[in-house]
Amino acid sequence: MAQAARALWIVAPEQVDLRPVAVEPGPGDVVIETLYTGISRGTERLVFQGRVPESEHATMRAPLQEGAFPAPVKYGYCAVGRVSTGDRAGQVVFVLHPHQTRFACPAQMAVPVPNGVPPARAVLAANMETALNILWDAQVAPGDRVAVIGAGTVGALVGYLAARVPGTDVTLIDRDGARAALAEAFGCRFAQPEAAQGDADVVIHASASAAGLGTAIGIAGVEARVVEASWYGSGETPVALGGAFHQRRLQIISSQVGRIPASHAARWDYRRRMEVALRLLVDPVLDRLISGETRFDDLPRDYAGILAAAGTLCHRVRYGA
Template sequence: MEARDAGSARALWIVGPGAVEIRDTPLRAGPGEVELATRFSGISRGTEALVLRGGVPEGERARMRAPLQEGEFPWPVKYGYAAVGRILSGAAAGRDAFVLAPHQDRLAVPGAMVLPLPAGVPAGRAVLASNMETALNVVWDGGAAPGDRIAVIGAGVVGALAAWLCGRMPGAAVTLIDLLPGRAALAAALGVGFALPEDAPEGCDLVIHASASAAGLATALAAAGEEARVVEASWYGDRAVTLGLGGGFHSRRLQLVSSQVGMVPAGRRARWPLRRRLEAALRLLADPALDALISGETDFGDLPARYGAILDDPGTLCHRIAYR
């Protein structure tokens, strides 16, 4: 890793529509803070693409703030929430830890935000922790149960992780559905079935929609069985979505429910604060099969030139940034 002034760091900033740059930023650890040298961070394609185009609605900007965000929406803003770094100070010095932090090469963060990686979870895979925590909440919102027939529409990172979680339930028949035929290999790596939208199963007990498209949501409603639940896990930002609620939507008594990042179902809310959820997410990442969700890697110094293309590529899952 490149030696740098201990009082400074470099971070990726979104500075305008489709425009990013690396900026120097002061770095001073205050009382109760821990310093880390970042090893990897993960790009959350859907959310970061929305931020890059300035698509965060004005009324949602406070809720959309990342924990260590700097700047204000729409721009300039330092955004991101999936970093893994080597702890440089304190009793845990030398250990790798996950932090809800942006793309930045050195960090000084409150100690309460630092989550040391559990045994068996490598630093390069731990960048999936934020997405795993989201997927865990989606599955809770869906009420998935053993033996269920479950369809997941959209094989992005959150959809794929939700499918993987559901597929670990005894007797569950899980199908991951996507427009890209190549995602069949991903489904196989995760141990679940795969189908193109035209071949989506019907009569499902639970459907999770994570494609962020009106067509995907229509497929989700069609796959749901009588009185089944459809969980909307996509976030559309400022985009309007047309949804047909005619046909059999009412006669089949379908449930269409939202899943909100950061707010778990009421029955778990009192016992599952964010830290406990992230610790659970990190433990779940011990499975090497989840390496299939890392679709590429870029050196941090090359990120400004590649960031837009990474977000535009429909084949991107979790693109990992390496800090050397």
């Protein structure tokens, strides 16, 4: 039997609304009452602004998205809720689902949140999964000097993971000096771009800016790996390939969470990667990445401001009282 729910829709570029939806579970589905969702600022801002290139409309679809780019579209992928049906009733799970009060999904897509990870923190799972994939692409090794440019949610999580590889010296680089405290809490050094030290073994760029990419290339050591983890949407981004780029024999590697790197693909699937990402959220220090919280009913009023605010990391949406 269909159940009523409400969902956030981008009805036109830079316009959102809450719309009623019918939840109609199929065979093998579970119904989930949403507790929290997370706003992934970088990607959701591009979708909100209608900046998903037509060539990427298929590849940028969220797993349980409805509608189509540019609009109207129901988009998002950071949902935590409680199963309300079947033998898993009461279980808290993470699902790659848009912002919606209640929804149905195939049971295998509802990944249990481990004991010790609060549901309110589990909204970071998709970002942690991305960071894990980036670390695989970066091939960070013990003792490496690692620079991460862009201390947003994903960049900070990459720094957090890299700092836990034995012997690494990890620096988070960001224009916002207020991110220094976050870097320290995550076990990293901090620098603003003009003070960033060179000769890094691995550089991970996550600022989605041409200036940040230029800094990444500028501080990479000889034969170092530069991992481009940003997604720019439509438009062109200049890349600084002059200067010492060729003399240093630098590598620029793209990283995208939609594919598991070849180094892991023979043994890993998406479910295993997500389970590991959730387990990695056990550390309470990661709560520092939740930069604010909004009631679901207030999203139409607040959504644009959340996406526009430079200080936003992961903004949590609360459902219910």
